Amino acid sequence: MRNECDKVLDYFNDQLSENEKAQFEQHLESCSECREELEELRELTADLPFSSEPVDPPEGMKDRVLGAVFEEDEPVSNEEDPVVYMDEHREQKQEQVPKQSKRPWVVRGLAAALILSLVGNLYALTNNGQEQVSDPEPEPPQIEESTDQVAKRVQLKGENTQANATAAMIRQNEKELLTIQAEQLTPLQGEEVYQVWLIQGETPYRAGTFVANENGEGAVAFSMDQLPEDVEWDAVAVSKEPDANSETPQGEVVMSSSL
Amino acid sequence: MSNRDAELYQKMIDGDKQSLEALYDKYEKLLYSFVIKLSSDETLAEEVLQEVFIKLWTQKAKYDNTKGKFSSWLVTITRYTAIDQIRGNKKHNVSLQEETDVPEEQTQSTEDLVEWKEKSAVMKQAVQKLSDDQKQMVDLFYFKGLSQSKIAEQCNLPLGTVKGRLRLALKHLKEHVSALEGGIRDA
Numbered sequence: 281m282r283n284e285c286d287k288v289l290d291y292f293n294d295q296l297s298e299n300e301k302a303q304f305e306q307h308l309e310s311c312s313e314c315r316e317e318l319e320e321l322r323e324l325t326a327d328l329p330f331s332s333e334p335v336d337p338p339e340g341m342k343d344r345v346l347g348a349v350f351e352e353d354e355p356v357s358n359e360e361d362p363v364v365y366m367d368e369h370r371e372q373k374q375e376q377v378p379k380q381s382k383r384p385w386v387v388r389g390l391a392a393a394l395i396l397s398l399v400g401n402l403y404a405l406t407n408n409g410q411e412q413v414s415d416p417e418p419e420p421p422q423i424e425e426s427t428d429q430v431a432k433r434v435q436l437k438g439e440n441t442q443a444n445a446t447a448a449m450i451r452q453n454e455k456e457l458l459t460i461q462a463e464q465l466t467p468l469q470g471e472e473v474y475q476v477w478l479i480q481g482e483t484p485y486r487a488g489t490f491v492a493n494e495n496g497e498g499a500v501a502f503s504m505d506q507l508p509e510d511v512e513w514d515a516v517a518v519s520k521e522p523d524a525n526s527e528t529p530q531g532e533v534v535m536s537s538s539l
Numbered sequence: 540m541s542n543r544d545a546e547l548y549q550k551m552i553d554g555d556k557q558s559l560e561a562l563y564d565k566y567e568k569l570l571y572s573f574v575i576k577l578s579s580d581e582t583l584a585e586e587v588l589q590e591v592f593i594k595l596w597t598q599k600a601k602y603d604n605t606k607g608k609f610s611s612w613l614v615t616i617t618r619y620t621a622i623d624q625i626r627g628n629k630k631h632n633v634s635l636q637e638e639t640d641v642p643e644e645q646t647q648s649t650e651d652l653v654e655w656k657e658k659s660a661v662m663k664q665a666v667q668k669l670s671d672d673q674k675q676m677v678d679l680f681y682f683k684g685l686s687q688s689k690i691a692e693q694c695n696l697p698l699g700t701v702k703g704r705l706r707l708a709l710k711h712l713k714e715h716v717s718a719l720e721g722g723i724r725d726a
């Protein structure tokens with residue numbers, strides 16, 4: 281059995297088993313010598329990375345890396361764990377980073393394409409006028425998989441925004457319902473609303489309108505029997521509109537997802 | 540400089556993607572070059588960077604500005620991530636080869652990061668001033684991240700003497716750095 285003080289180097293290089301590591305960290309609390317040694321090691325090695333010869337990263341690396349990064353969940357701000365000594369390698373083992381999740385700018389590309397195709401779209405859509413601006417209070421629609429059948433569910437995300445939403449197509453007694461639950465929405469001003477669009481080819485169809493509450497949440501359930509039947513929808517998008525009457529997207533597409 | 544980093548980091552925590560992107564832009568090349576030095580593997584280097592920035596974004600690794608500079612923290616995270624991945628890849632066995640081939644001309648390459656530019660020449664010279672044994676010690680310990688017993692094996696040293704040798708090597712390095720920096724200041 282090795283003396284705990286002999287494990288400093290292996291601790292620094294993250295070479296201990298989880299057990300040993302925990303043990304050593306306990307030891308650290310009572311052994312100032314080891315603490316100082318660790319501190320010294322960090323200090324003395326701190327500038328070594330700067331001795332690396334510059335190497336140019338491969339083409340497209342930034343897009344690939346950031347694409348994968350932003351596919352991850354948003355940062356969680358209010359975690360309680362305080363930062364503890366040497367915790368840089370503590371979390372190492374706990375996490376599984378999805379390897380090669382290389383669909384970086386799909387969403388971005390789609391959103392851009394939407395803006396382009398939607399802006400140029402001069403079709404005046406028939407105004408069915410049937411949906412109401414739905415207020416997210418008091419309760420967003422609950423998606424009950426037990427009774428209703430969820431035909432499809434997607435996550436909507438956008439570029440440069442925290443806003444995101446879950447869209448679900450639900451079959452309920454022969455009827456199709458599109459529900460959107462959005463969060464982290466930026467506040468609206470005046471008459472502004474969030475408008476949901478279902479898109480087929482280049483044609484957007486109104487598919488529900490909602491506003492954001494003070495928590496940045498919004499939701500709407502939209503009965504799809506107002507829409508043409510048997511359509512293969514390509515995408516769903518949410519845009520911010522000047523009011524609830526836009527027949528085609530006038531404002532920016534906040535988030536979207538292909539279907 | 541590091542204030543700016545802390546600022547960007549804080550904004551990133553609040554969900555600002557552009558701030559993460561700014562940090563990425565600033566440190567991409569240093570971290571990439573560093574992992575290449577650690578692993579000599581371009582594919583691995585990209586994977587490591589991806590993992591590092593995922594850790595940043597998802598706050599699986601958290602920076603605390605009372606614990607020192609952001610850049611030091613970031614390279615530390617990067618080093619651990621790299622060591623971990625290298626360990627996972629069996630093909631990366633210890634090699635003692637020197638990093639002889641410098642893949643790129645070093646024209647303006649370090650200009651994007653002032654800190655790197657300032658320190659790289661001094662650090663490289665300081666490392667060069669070490670004896671071969673000391674260089675090897677630093678390399679096996681810091682850049683290869685080996686365990687104490689592996690280092691003992693590689694260097695034909697009793698386990699118990701590794702720590703002393705390493706500290707001596709690192710202290711020499713520090714002295715060389717101070718001397719070089721002093722020289723620059725006096726000049």
Ligand SMILES: [Zn+2]
Nearest residue numbers: 284285311314
């Ligand atoms: Zn101790």
